[in-house]
Amino acid sequence: MASIVFKELRIPLSSVEEGVSTxxxxxxxxxxxxxxxxxxxxxxxxxxxxxxxxxxxxxxIKVEGEGECVCDRCSESFLSPIGxxxxxLFTFDIEKAGNEGSIDVKLLPLHEQMLDISQDVLxxxxxxxxxxxxxREECKGLCCRCGANLNEGECSCPKDEVDPRWQALKGLTWNx
Numbered sequence: 001m002a003s004i005v006f007k008e009l010r011i012p013l014s015s016v017e018e019g020v021s022t023x024x025x026x027x028x029x030x031x032x033x034x035x036x037x038x039x040x041x042x043x044x045x046x047x048x049x050x051x052x053x054x055x056x057x058x059x060x061i062k063v064e065g066e067g068e069c070v071c072d073r074c075s076e077s078f079l080s081p082i083g084x085x086x087x088x089l090f091t092f093d094i095e096k097a098g099n100e101g102s103i104d105v106k107l108l109p110l111h112e113q114m115l116d117i118s119q120d121v122l123x124x125x126x127x128x129x130x131x132x133x134x135x136r137e138e139c140k141g142l143c144c145r146c147g148a149n150l151n152e153g154e155c156s157c158p159k160d161e162v163d164p165r166w167q168a169l170k171g172l173t174w175n176x
Contacts, residue, residue, distance in 0.1 A: 009046065011115040016050050016057065023048040029065070029125055038067045038082070038129050046121055057090040057115060058103075063124045069133040073141035074149050084128025088120050 009025055025046040044065030051058040064083040071078060088104040092112075104120070140150035148155035162170065 008116065009118045009121055011048065011050065011117065013057075013113050013115065016052060016115075018052055020052075021050045023050070025121075027121075029122070037133060038069050040065050040082075041068050042066060044125065048117060050115070053089075055092055059088045059090060059115065059117060059120065061086050061088070061117060061120050061124050063121060063128065065125075067129070069130075069135075071135040071139060072133050073139045074135060074151055075142065076135055076149070076151075078135040080130075080133070082125070082128050082130075084124040086120050086124040086127065088117075090115055 009027065011023055015021070015023075025048070026043040027046060028043050029040050042065070044063055047062045047064075049060040051060070062083070062085050064081070066079050067082040068077055069080050070076070086104070088106055090106050090108050092108050092110060094107060104123075108115075142148065143150055143155040143157055145157045146155050148157075
C-alpha cells in the first residue's frame with residue numbers, strides 16, 4: 001500500500017510566541033481513501049494553536065472542508081462538510097515521549113527549528129471521515145436485483161417473489 005503524501009505544513013519555532021500562537025493554512029489534501037470514497041475538490045482550512053509548555057509545544061489542530069463523498073447505499077456523489085481535531089505534544093525531552101497518556105507525543109530532534117504538522121493534519125482529516133457515507137438518512141439505495149436507484153423511483157422487479165427456500169415458512173403465523 002502506497003503512503004499518502006501531504007503537502008508539507010511546517011511552523012517555524014521562531015514564529016511561536018510565549019503562551020498561545022494561532023496559525024491558519026489553506027491547503028489541498030491528497031486523495032485519502034482507497035476506492036475514492038472521499039475526496040476534497042477544494043482547499044481545506046487548517047487552524048493550528050500552538051501553546052508553549054516550558055520547552056514543549058502543545059499543538060491543537062482543527063481541520064474543516066467540504067468532501068465529495070460516495071453514498072454507501074446508492075453510489076451517488078454528494079458534498080458533505082467534514083471537520084476534525086487532533087492534539088499533539090512536540091517535545092525535545094526523550095523521557096516525555098510515550099509517557100503522556102491520551103495525547104500523541106512526538107520527539108523533536110535536538111536542533112530542530114520547524115514543527116512539521118503535515119501528518120497531524122492528515123490524521124485529523126482521516127479521523128473526521130465518517131465510516132458510513134450517506135447522501136441522506138432516508139436514502140433507499142439500489143435494487144438488489146436490477147441495480148436501479150430507488151431514490152429516483154420504483155424499479156420494475158416483481159415485489160412478491162419469494163425465494164423458494166423460504167416458501168415453507170409462508171404459511172406460519174405469529175401470535176405473541
